[in-house]
Amino acid sequence: MPHALAELGYLVASACFIIGLKRLGSPATAASGNRLSAWGMLLAIVVTLLAGGMLSWIEIAAGIVIGGGIGLWMARSVQMTSMPQMVALLNGFGGAASVLVAGAELLKAELGGVVLPVETGVTIQLSLIIGSVTFTGSLIAWAKLQEVMTGKPITYAGQQVVSSLLALAVLGLAAWQVTTPEAALGPFYGVLGIALLLGILLVIPIGGADMPVVIALLNSYSGVAAAMTGFVINNHVLIIAGALVGSSGIILTRIMCKAMKRSLANVLFGAFGAATAGGAGGGKSGAGLTVRSVKADDAAVQLAYAQQVIIVPGYGLAVAQAQHVVRELAELIEKNGGEVKYAIHPVAGRMPGHMNVLLAEANVPYDRLYDMDEINDAFEQADVALIIGANDVVNPAARHDTSSPIYGMPILNADKARSIIVMKRGMNPGFAGIENELFYDPKTAMLFGDAKTSLSALVSEIKAL
Amino acid sequence: MPHALAELGYLVASACFIIGLKRLGSPATAASGNRLSAWGMLLAIVVTLLAGGMLSWIEIAAGIVIGGGIGLWMARSVQMTSMPQMVALLNGFGGAASVLVAGAELLKAELGGVVLPVETGVTIQLSLIIGSVTFTGSLIAWAKLQEVMTGKPITYAGQQVVSSLLALAVLGLAAWQVTTPEAALGPFYGVLGIALLLGILLVIPIGGADMPVVIALLNSYSGVAAAMTGFVINNHVLIIAGALVGSSGIILTRIMCKAMKRSLANVLFGAFGAATAGGAGGGKSGAGLTVRSVKADDAAVQLAYAQQVIIVPGYGLAVAQAQHVVRELAELIEKNGGEVKYAIHPVAGRMPGHMNVLLAEANVPYDRLYDMDEINDAFEQADVALIIGANDVVNPAARHDTSSPIYGMPILNADKARSIIVMKRGMNPGFAGIENELFYDPKTAMLFGDAKTSLSALVSEIKAL
Amino acid sequence: MSEGIIIGVAIFTLATFLGIELIQRVPPTLHTPLMSGSNAISGITVVGALIIAGGDHGWISSVFGVGALAFAMMNVVGGYAVTDRMLRMFKKDGGGK
Amino acid sequence: MSEGIIIGVAIFTLATFLGIELIQRVPPTLHTPLMSGSNAISGITVVGALIIAGGDHGWISSVFGVGALAFAMMNVVGGYAVTDRMLRMFKKDGGGK
């Protein structure tokens, strides 16, 4: 295949990515957009195979079959509730691929006695460093979310000093490698080792619940690493695709931080969840206030005769895997003549859009899900706000308690509903580790227990009415 | 200046254009965005002067001083109501510049005996053709708007055949030039002459009121011509800037066509305003219906005691240059305790955003101007809808008369107001050349006369109350 | 086809996509200044004009170069200046009272 | 600095601007599929991996190349497949009734 034709193929692939991302912007076109993007990727692969004068077809086939097979198996078997982990893992693999490509280019040059131009040297080092940090950082994020390791921030004295020194060391070694014309593999191994270590050290002090932000950021890094690899092998489709992913990750990071009203620096270095979690048990509003608990049969009566029900799902829904029962309950209420809406807070759950994906899995039509701004005024007319495993996103302290860590975060106005039913297992705080005064509101009834169990009980009680 | 540094300078200039355009997207940042874009242009000019090894400084100084001086004088002296013409003229100049640059490149090669690579040849021809059509087409658009020539469509038998043949001839000559290695100036002059003629012939059959669409389209062409010139001289800032303008023009064209519910083909080849204008006088709704006319003193009383007034400005406001008096009237009504809003239809006037610019000139704050979708529900609560020189944009036929040329165009619901005052000079139809049943509505009172005169009369009457 | 032209096409494509995204967001209020402002940007041919006018190509430089330069400068200066004039009139709160 | 790298920077800049505009419009509903879908796009390093794996560089090709290829393919196939799985669940009208 002539070079110009290959370039044209890559250009078409880039256009597929762009249009695909654009179509990902609306639920109606998202699926076709994703497929278009996948076709673009296939085109890029085919063009490379035809243009590159491939020699070792067995190696290529092995790599494709092994990687593709594992990827497909993972995509098929992963549970919708484990999506954050899955993205973290895939992200890490992308970083690893960048490291290996850049490493191979460097080894080829060093072992072959070729002196690389400075700019190629620099982009190789950037690709190595960013890719390595992405790789190990993503693995730690995965481990925290999968609960293979503790989700608590791991901190030690002088942590930031150590990390800064290591970062300096990596940069120093990289500069040395770039500026030394003689072949030397020492700095290469050094850069690789320290960058991999750095990825671990940068992520362990971050609490498990902050992992989605970290994943979005690492996603951005993996895009930048791909773009750097594009500079190394002088291929524009890598640069374009990498830049698209790089900016997408950054935007998602910003959206999440904004929705939580925290700065990115606070997420990365604040060790959120360590200090605050300690104070949770003895929160001030707990003292002297009582909680009204309710049984499933009473709650069922209330729901069966309600005209307007707003369901507020939260992280507990994902933990209990209760998305299918929720839909069943909603349909029952509707059969009894009530109207059901879902109120989705932008950071409900542990990942942006988490609740949407779960409820979509349970076949809830997406036009029943309302964004915070769309639905907040409707709570006043609601007979029941049914809060399922949500906590921080309905905590009124965000409105008035200036000392609260979530002060200023916009919340769902569930407290404005005529009555409130909260489903959770006990009085444990949510992600932010703070008390929720809503639970002590006289209008609120607590239905304790695992969300799935409670919901099933409600469903059979209503059926029995 | 080394080449790489110049490239970097051009890249920064491109970024200025992009960020500038982005900032043009909101009234609060628009002015600074435009200035940023201008700084980018200055940077591009300075970089070129420093990098290019300029020889003939006198020529350069002459070109800059003459062109810049005329441009500045035009920008200073033009009236806000003549903005469409001004844009048309500037647009034509941009096309002319592209033609001259591409022509110079061609002449250099042909006279110097250099054989240009095919792709350069092709882009030179594209730049010549698109630039020429833009140049003469824009001049005709200017002449129609400035009423130097008739605004009516000029049509003749076989018009489209002639234009198509000329277009084929241009393409044939261009192909000949590109494929002939020998020096030849014949085809060059041929291409130039026919393309310039084509620009004229393509625009004369389009009615004066459709000129804004034509201008937006020609704006897009001038961008594409600039991008082609970028390919010719192998300069990326031209390609980027040209592509930005090219897409911007196309989007504006589409927005306008959509707002008028007409296809682009209908605008370009439909000779709109020729046939329909004839039927205007004898429109069916005119028969047997009567119009209620009102004097300024009665209208003044009505306005002085109104609680809710919605002003609907249209093309007549621009013709009468009545924007300042309108604001005066609105302030008077507000002093009397009424509330005044402005309802802006997307195609009111003769150019997108025409009314906004006029009213901004009269210091009406832009948050008082409401888009059609925002205000259409408010008409029902309005005591008076004050229609100033608007016609088609409030014609209810668009809703129900399937035979009307404007059927399907969304309109302002002025007919839903409790009472309606229409200011125009007589019973002439508007741009679409059709009757307006609103004028025969029993709720409607017609205040005949030039809008500025009528408004001044209203102002003094209210003051005298 | 040379590689240079494909890179040019890539850049053109990206910029076109970007232009579409940027312009679609501009509210109708600003369409007139947008038109004149983007029109000014198309005066970027001034770069090409300078290269011709500043070169050593005899009458081509002095006629075509200076002509192109003058036209492009009118487009640039006129476009930016008139857009600025319009935009300076847009005010959020009636300052003219 | 060579010209090639500046063109690369230009392309990178344009694509970054474009990415920002495109992503800002995606509604929260689609943020999770967006994350996994864009993640799949970053598997474009598969192109680099193929070039290494298919080249004639002895153990570098077989170890680094095949390793990179396998990692990149996991990212690509896993990312697209899981995104598709999620998106196929998004329905406008409860078809499951």
Ligand SMILES: NC(=O)c1ccc[n+]([C@@H]2O[C@H](COP(=O)([O-])OP(=O)(O)OC[C@H]3O[C@@H](n4cnc5c(N)ncnc54)[C@H](OP(=O)(O)O)[C@@H]3O)[C@@H](O)[C@H]2O)c1
């Ligand atoms: N979405 C994102 O992108 C994102 C990213 C980073 C951080 N965050 C943060 O995550 C939080 C999300 O708020 P949220 O209201 O969704 O969740 P939350 O505040 O973390 O609260 C979840 C609640 O669910 C309950 N729960 C856990 N397992 C349950 C089960 N099996 N059945 C019933 N209840 C169960 C827990 O109480 P019990 O243990 O008592 O049952 C807990 O209080 C916010 O603070 C947000 O800032 C979100």
Ligand SMILES: NC(=O)c1ccc[n+]([C@@H]2O[C@H](COP(=O)([O-])OP(=O)(O)OC[C@H]3O[C@@H](n4cnc5c(N)ncnc54)[C@H](OP(=O)(O)O)[C@@H]3O)[C@@H](O)[C@H]2O)c1
């Ligand atoms: N905005 C755009 O971008 C754009 C582009 C292309 C086409 N158009 C078309 O232009 C039309 C705009 O609608 P429109 O309602 O604004 O205007 P219109 O329908 O053209 O009506 C303007 C009315 O103003 C009256 N008028 C003229 N001079 C006047 C003066 N000095 N004092 C008072 N009244 C005067 C005229 O009636 P008298 O002669 O009886 O006074 C005329 O009926 C639409 O059909 C639209 O599709 C708009």
